[in-house]
Amino acid sequence: MTDAAASPDKITGPTPDTAIRDAERADGPMVAADGRPLKQSLNRALRRQKMRALALIAPLLLFILLTFLIPIGQMLFRSVENQIVTDTLPRTVVSISDWDAAGGEPPSQEVFADFARDLTLAAEQRMHTRLGSRLNYEQPGISSLFRQAGRGMTDMGEEVMESLVAAEPAWEEAQTWVDLFGTPDWQAENADWLVLKDEGGMRFSIPPPEFEFRPEAREALPRTADAFADFELFSRVDDIESVAEETPWPLVHVSLAEDLAANPGAVEAFDGETRARLEAVLPVAEAEMPFDYRAAFAEMDEDWLEVSFWETLQTFSTPFTSGYFLTAADRKLTADGVQMVPEDQRIYGTLFLRTMVMSLGITLSCILLGYPVAWLLANLPLRTANVLMILVLLPFWTSLLVRTSAWKVLLQQQGVINDLLVWLNIISDANRLVLINNQTGTIIAMTHILLPFMILPLYSVMKTIPPSYLRAAKSLGATNWTAFWRVYFPQSVPGIGAGSILVFILAIGYYITPEIVGGTRGVFISNRIAFHISTSLNWGLAAALGTILLALVLVLYWLYDRIVGIDNVKLGG
Amino acid sequence: MADTATGTAFVAFERVQKSYDGESLVVKDLNLDMPKGEFLTMLGPSGSGKTTCLMMLAGFETATHGEIKLDGKPINNIPPHKRGIGMVFQNYALFPHMTVAENLAFPLEVRKIGKSEREQKVKRALDMVQMGAFGGRRPAQMSGGQQQRIALARALVFEPELVLMDEPLGALDKQLRESLQFEITNLAHELGITVVYVTHDQTEALTMSDRVAVFDDGRIQQLAPPDELYERPQNSFVAQFIGENNTLEGRVTQISGDACVVQLDNGEEIDATPVNVSGVGDRTLVSIRPERVEIDPQLGPDAHTLKAEVKEFIYMGDTFRTRLSVAGNDNFIVKTRNRADQVRLRPGQHVTIGWLPRDCRALDA
Numbered sequence: 001m002t003d004a005a006a007s008p009d010k011i012t013g014p015t016p017d018t019a020i021r022d023a024e025r026a027d028g029p030m031v032a033a034d035g036r037p038l039k040q041s042l043n044r045a046l047r048r049q050k051m052r053a054l055a056l057i058a059p060l061l062l063f064i065l066l067t068f069l070i071p072i073g074q075m076l077f078r079s080v081e082n083q084i085v086t087d088t089l090p091r092t093v094v095s096i097s098d099w100d101a102a103g104g105e106p107p108s109q110e111v112f113a114d115f116a117r118d119l120t121l122a123a124e125q126r127m128h129t130r131l132g133s134r135l136n137y138e139q140p141g142i143s144s145l146f147r148q149a150g151r152g153m154t155d156m157g158e159e160v161m162e163s164l165v166a167a168e169p170a171w172e173e174a175q176t177w178v179d180l181f182g183t184p185d186w187q188a189e190n191a192d193w194l195v196l197k198d199e200g201g202m203r204f205s206i207p208p209p210e211f212e213f214r215p216e217a218r219e220a221l222p223r224t225a226d227a228f229a230d231f232e233l234f235s236r237v238d239d240i241e242s243v244a245e246e247t248p249w250p251l252v253h254v255s256l257a258e259d260l261a262a263n264p265g266a267v268e269a270f271d272g273e274t275r276a277r278l279e280a281v282l283p284v285a286e287a288e289m290p291f292d293y294r295a296a297f298a299e300m301d302e303d304w305l306e307v308s309f310w311e312t313l314q315t316f317s318t319p320f321t322s323g324y325f326l327t328a329a330d331r332k333l334t335a336d337g338v339q340m341v342p343e344d345q346r347i348y349g350t351l352f353l354r355t356m357v358m359s360l361g362i363t364l365s366c367i368l369l370g371y372p373v374a375w376l377l378a379n380l381p382l383r384t385a386n387v388l389m390i391l392v393l394l395p396f397w398t399s400l401l402v403r404t405s406a407w408k409v410l411l412q413q414q415g416v417i418n419d420l421l422v423w424l425n426i427i428s429d430a431n432r433l434v435l436i437n438n439q440t441g442t443i444i445a446m447t448h449i450l451l452p453f454m455i456l457p458l459y460s461v462m463k464t465i466p467p468s469y470l471r472a473a474k475s476l477g478a479t480n481w482t483a484f485w486r487v488y489f490p491q492s493v494p495g496i497g498a499g500s501i502l503v504f505i506l507a508i509g510y511y512i513t514p515e516i517v518g519g520t521r522g523v524f525i526s527n528r529i530a531f532h533i534s535t536s537l538n539w540g541l542a543a544a545l546g547t548i549l550l551a552l553v554l555v556l557y558w559l560y561d562r563i564v565g566i567d568n569v570k571l572g573g
Numbered sequence: 574m575a576d577t578a579t580g581t582a583f584v585a586f587e588r589v590q591k592s593y594d595g596e597s598l599v600v601k602d603l604n605l606d607m608p609k610g611e612f613l614t615m616l617g618p619s620g621s622g623k624t625t626c627l628m629m630l631a632g633f634e635t636a637t638h639g640e641i642k643l644d645g646k647p648i649n650n651i652p653p654h655k656r657g658i659g660m661v662f663q664n665y666a667l668f669p670h671m672t673v674a675e676n677l678a679f680p681l682e683v684r685k686i687g688k689s690e691r692e693q694k695v696k697r698a699l700d701m702v703q704m705g706a707f708g709g710r711r712p713a714q715m716s717g718g719q720q721q722r723i724a725l726a727r728a729l730v731f732e733p734e735l736v737l738m739d740e741p742l743g744a745l746d747k748q749l750r751e752s753l754q755f756e757i758t759n760l761a762h763e764l765g766i767t768v769v770y771v772t773h774d775q776t777e778a779l780t781m782s783d784r785v786a787v788f789d790d791g792r793i794q795q796l797a798p799p800d801e802l803y804e805r806p807q808n809s810f811v812a813q814f815i816g817e818n819n820t821l822e823g824r825v826t827q828i829s830g831d832a833c834v835v836q837l838d839n840g841e842e843i844d845a846t847p848v849n850v851s852g853v854g855d856r857t858l859v860s861i862r863p864e865r866v867e868i869d870p871q872l873g874p875d876a877h878t879l880k881a882e883v884k885e886f887i888y889m890g891d892t893f894r895t896r897l898s899v900a901g902n903d904n905f906i907v908k909t910r911n912r913a914d915q916v917r918l919r920p921g922q923h924v925t926i927g928w929l930p931r932d933c934r935a936l937d938a
Contacts, residue, residue, distance in 0.1 A: 471633055472666035474653040476680035477731065483654075486679070490670040 076550075079543035082321035085313070088131045089118040093317040101311040106304075112293035116156060120251050121230045123153040125238055137538050138323060138333075139312045145303055152300035157254035160288050164253050168280035171253065178244045179274050180221075181228060186212040190244055197242075208235075208242040220259075220269035227255040254291050257281070261289035324544035348528070348545065352552070355524045358439060359507035365447045366454040366503050367496060374458035374495070379467070392455050400449065404516045407445040411435040411517065437519025445517045450506055454499035461495030501560060505553055525549060582606035582642070583767055584630065584735065589639035591625050599625050601791040603639070607769070609734070612761050614770045616778040617788030618814070626788075627737050627771050632656050643735065654683075659728035659736040659766075663743045665720040667712035673699070673723050674708035680731040698730040699723075701760065718749040725757065729764065736761070738770045742777065750774075754781050775815050779803065787811050804862075808849055809936040812860040819866070819905050821859045825850050825935065835859055835935055837900045844877050844930035849937050856938035861928055863908040868895065868918070870927030878927040881905065883918045893917070899926065 031037055086093050091114035099107040106112075122128040132146025161171075170176045178187060189209040196206065211232045218225040231248045235241045259266060260282055267278040297304035315333055316323060323333050330346040331338050340346070373392065377385050395403060410416045418432045427433065435441055465488065473483035511526040518527070525545060532542035584607040591600040600622040607613050615623035628634040629641060632653030640647050648656055667676050677695040686694070699705045702722040712720055721741055728736055738757075742750045758781045761768045772778055778785045779799040787794045787802065787810075794814075795807045806812035809820070826842065827834040833847040835857055843859065850857050870876050884903060885896040892908050895918055899905040907926065909915060918924065 466664060466666070468662045468664055468666040469668060471631070471653070472660065472662060473668075473679070474633075475631055475656075475658060475660035475737075476727065477654050477657070477683045478679070479654055479683075482683055487668050491668075 075539075075543050076547050077543070078540050079324050079547050080320045080322065081540065082134075082316060082323070083319045084131055084134050085317050086319050088122045088127050089115065089313075089317075091115075092118050092313070096310065096314050096317060099310065099314060101307055101314065104307060106294065106307060107310055109290070109293050111310075112297060113291075116153070116251060116293050116296070117227055117230060117255075119149055120153045120156070120249055121234060123150045124234050124249075126150075128153075133537065134540075135312060135316065137327070137541060138316055139308065141303070142309060142312070145301060145309070148301055153251075154249065156296050156300075157250040157291065160257055160291060161250040161253035163284050163288055164257065164281045167284040168277050170277050171256075171281065172247055174244055174246050174248075176274075176277060177228065177248055177252075180270070181211075181213050181217050181225060183212040183214050187244075190242055194242060194244070205240065207237065207240055210236070216269050220263075220266040221256065222259065223255040224252065224259045227252040257285035257288050258291065260285035324540040325548070327541055328544040328548055348525070351523075351525045351528055352548070354439075355508055355526075356552075358443060358522075358524070359504050361443055362446045362450060362507045363454075363500050363504045365443065366451055367500065369447065370451055370454035370458055370499065371492075371496075374455050374462055377455070377459045378462035378465075389459075392452055395449065395452060400512055401516075403449060404445055404513045407441070407448070407517055408436060411441055411444065436517050437522065439518070439522040441517040441519070442514045442522035442524075445513050446507060446510060449513060450503045453502045453506060457498035457502065458492065458495040461498070462492055465491050497560070501557070504556070508553060509549065581608070583609040583611075583644055584769070585640075585642040586626070586630075587640045587642065589626075589629065589636045589641060591622070591629060591634065592637045598637075598791055600629075600636075603791075603793065605786065605793065605796070607767060609767055610765050612758060612768045612770065612781060612783045614772060614778040614782035614785045615788055616772060616775060616785050616814075617794075619773060621788040622791040623771050623786075623788040624739060627739055627769060630769060631658055631660055631737055657731075657733050657735075659731070659733035661721070661724050661728045661736065661738040661741045663740040665712070665717075665724040667720055667724055667727070669712050671711075672708065673704070673710050673712070673715075676712070676723065677708075677727050677730050680727065684731060694730055698726040701729070702726045702756070717745050718753065721745065721753065722756075725760070729760070729766070733766070735767045735769070738768065740772050741770075743772070743774075750777070757781065779815070787814060789814070805848075806860065806934070806936070809858045809860065809938070812858075812934070812936055817863050817906060817908075819861045819863060819899075819902070821861075821900055821902055821905075822938065823857055823859060825853055825855045825857055828853055832930065833935055839901045841879065841900055843879070843933065845933040845935040846931055848934045850935050857935045858938050860934045860936055861932060863894075863906040865932040866907045866926055866928050868907060868909065868924050868926055870925065872927055872929060876927040876929055877933070878925050881924055881926045883920050883922040883924060885920055886918050888917075897924075897926065 034041070092111065095111045095114045096107055099111060119128060122131060128146045128150050129143070132143040135146075136143035165172045178190075182190070186209060193206070193208050200206070211229075213225060213229075228248060231252055235246060239246075260278065264282055264286070267275055267282065270278060294305065303309065311334070321333075326333050326338060327341075328348050330341050330349050332341050373388075377388055377392070380388065408415075412418070413432045413434065413436075415436075417435065418427075421427045422429050422432065435444065469487050469491070470483050473487040474480070478486065508524070509526050510524060511530055514522055514524045515527050515530070518524070526549070529542045529545045529549075532538045532545070584605075586603045586605040589600060589603040590598055592598050603622075603626060605626075615626060617623045625634060629636050632648070632651065636649060641649060643656065643658075667673075668679070671679065674695055677698055678691050681691045681694060695708070696705065699708055702725055704719065704722050704726065707715065707719065707723070712723070715723070724741070728738075741757075742753055745753065754777055757768075770778075770781065779802070782799060784796060784798055785802050786796045789810050795802060795811045797805075797807075802811065803815055806815060812818050813820070821835075821837055821843070823835040823837040823843075825833055825847070826836045828847055828850070831846060833845055833850065834842055835845050836842050837859075845857075845859050870878060879899055881897040881899045883895060884898055887894040887896070891911055893911060893915065895907045895909070896903075897905045897907060
């Protein structure tokens with residue numbers, strides 16, 4: 001050795017991996033050659049890769065999000081959503097909260113008054129029937145009550161209006177009301193709009209200018225202004241008419257009478273012609289008041305005074321409700337808390353149980369029928385197995401509806417199977433089997449339809465079990481049965497697991513087949529969901545039932561994972 | 574074969590034939606006798622029928638014709654699980670859902686052996702293959718070599734007298750294979766079991782077996798101890814298949830007892846030992862092992878010498894491989910030991926090569 005520095009192994013200055021050595025000495029986190037922590041460098045290197053992967057799946061992700069996840073989320077949200085009550089009856093919801101149903105008396109005149117104003121606007125906007133159907137889910141009969149109210153509300157308080165008009169005919173004129181509340185600016189704007197409308201003809205669609213209340217008028221006659229605002233809103237938005245052209249609803253007149261009777265001094269806030277008109281009706285207003293809203297409703301229908309109606313309204317006056325879920329669980333939300341519905345109305349528990357039990361039965365029969373076929377497929381020479389596979393897949397290429405209808409032909413009492421059994425003297429002509437429109441029919445048809453979903457995963461798992469295992473077992477002294485049961489079967493369990501999950505989850509949500517061959521006793525929960533979606537239009541309940549079904553499947557999936565292990569589910573390989 | 578009379582053979586194949594499709598025979602007229610305690614290897618290229626023979630012996634295939642006897646009794650109609658034959662497979666075939674100990678206990682369980690005795694036997698078998706600590710593991714948690722040891726222990730745990738092995742080391746790397754070869758032969762001899770071993774690896778066959786049956790085209794081409802097989806191949810297939818081999822084509826011109834003269838296709842005449850040539854005028858393949866050829870021979874007066882041209886010289890560490898052009902054959906290989914004084918030849922050099930006539934065998938063409 002001459003000079004240590006001249007040796008090629010001697011480090012004379014910093015080298016690319018000096019940093020690495022330093023970091024190793026320092027006992028800190030691993031660093032890359034440039035001195036940055038290794039983790040950070042790795043992340044940087046992988047980021048591009050991740051971005052590219054993300055870009056590749058982005059279109060599908062977006063598609064699924066827009067067409068699948070968001071609509072499903074919205075649908076599930078309907079199961080708790082109840083905003084229609086607060087949106088349609090904003091005043092009533094507030095005033096009824098103090099009412100106590102236990103008193104056995106219908107609510108006070110104030111609640112009825114608020115209800116009358118809310119319902120009038122709702123009736124004019126055609127919202128009252130929707131609200132009626134919503135509340136009808138909770139208490140049958142409410143729907144028709146609301147439908148009637150649609151006609152009744154336009155007449156409520158008519159006699160008060162007539163008295164006012166008799167005392168001062170100007171109150172029948174739309175312009176009188178505009179003069180009462182409208183600012184001069186608005187009146188000018190409105191006049192321009194009326195000219196535009198006359199020129200515009202049929203296709204004219206510009207809404208009239210938004211109404212501007214004179215503050216002092218509003219302050220003097222608060223209830224009237226409030227009622228008039230409802231009327232104005234409806235005319236402008238729903239009718240596209242100016243309030244200067246239409247007489248307000250009778251209930252607005254009632255409000256005016258109420259304001260004047262409560263505070264005769266209010267007339268001093270006005271002057272000129274308007275003041276004269278107000279003073280003209282002052283005695284009439286005092287004579288007519290107070291207005292009996294309860295009696296007005298009772299005149300339309302005695303049922304408006306039923307405590308149970310108001311109780312339902314109060315219970316479901318929150319923007320979100322557990323009512324649909326309770327109904328789906330055969331329970332009911334009452335003022336006294338949650339209660340079971342009467343025994344003869346409990347249907348959902350039975351339906352859920354039936355759906356579960358029958359799906360389990362279908363899964364079991366699929367295992368029993370599919371296992372031997374899958375075994376044969378996995379062990380036959382390729383050519384034969386391929387032909388057999390086509391036969392297994394054949395049902396996939398036939399319409400579900402066609403297959404189910406075919407079962408109808410086969411299974412009915414005068415159908416092929418019964419004919420055959422009678423001909424073979426297995427059963428007598430009088431005792432033909434009832435194979436359709438009951439649970440048997442559903443199980444037979446669905447087993448047939450779902451069988452491929454059992455066979456395919458079983459086949460692909462069995463395909464991976466080398467025949468040498470069975471040979472090894474036999475060479476070790478196991479009989480054919482022992483070799484199968486102790487060696488082959490345990491290895492095919494992942495296939496059974498995968499097939500069972502697939503079949504069970506498909507079965508639990510099946511709709512068409514039970515609908516066609518299930519009759520009344522063989523239908524599933526999904527048929528009930530479909531009924532609520534398309535016939536009764538109770539989407540909230542349908543959503544609640546669907547959510548429960550989804551939760552059930554997830555719970556079962558979780559249970560399966562705990563018991564069998566999801567790693568044990570194989571679709572092949 | 575002559576030394577084991579049919580009556581005393583432990584395993585016997587008698588005129589066995591096998592066909593899968595009814596058109597062609599996979600095994601053609603197989604006759605084979607094995608004494609007890611023998612380690613016999615079936616060696617041959619794939620498709621030669623060796624595995625089929627093993628499967629017939631194990632009972633997984635039925636012979637189309639002929640009889641297979643075990644300990645004097647015909648077993649053609651005995652199902653595999655009643656034959657009591659241990660078997661080791663190429664892919665180990667350890668049951669993946671059972672632990673090692675459960676795998677080993679399986680053959681004992683199906684034989685209804687009591688729990689304590691079972692555990693004792695499992696432990697002994699595991700110790701036998703030096704895997705005593707692995708009883709609780711799953712097959713997937715072990716390396717290929719470890720799995721094959723377990724498979725071996727499982728095939729031996731119920732004390733069969735005959736064990737069949739179907740290319741058991743085929744999936745392992747070279748080093749592991751060599752150590753396991755050694756272990757398997759030792760175990761077999763210690764336990765005194767009879768082994769039928771199938772392989773296509775000739776080194777394995779030569780190092781492990783008492784006798785080797787070389788299969789080709791559904792027939793045993795030669796059945797002999799390894800040294801005889803290598804040094805005295807009976808036909809050109811065996812000569813080619815076992816070890817490296819140089820062949821020269823020619824015609825027999827003289828034949829007298831254990832010596833003959835062969836005229837090579839380029840006109841040169843060489844001396845050779847006749848093996849299966851019947852007479853003068855026969856086409857023949859003359860076979861010489863590469864390590865029996867010397868360059869610049871000093872073999873004495875009996876030796877036969879020829880001119881040759883060096884084509885290629887390959888350094889292989891312990892040996893040199895020289896590819897020569899001899900009598901029109903460009904692929905004539907000579908192997909020489911790497912001695913201190915050994916000359917390293919260059920391509921294009923002309924040399925003289927020589928061999929003894931007894932190493933030069935005239936076989937069928």
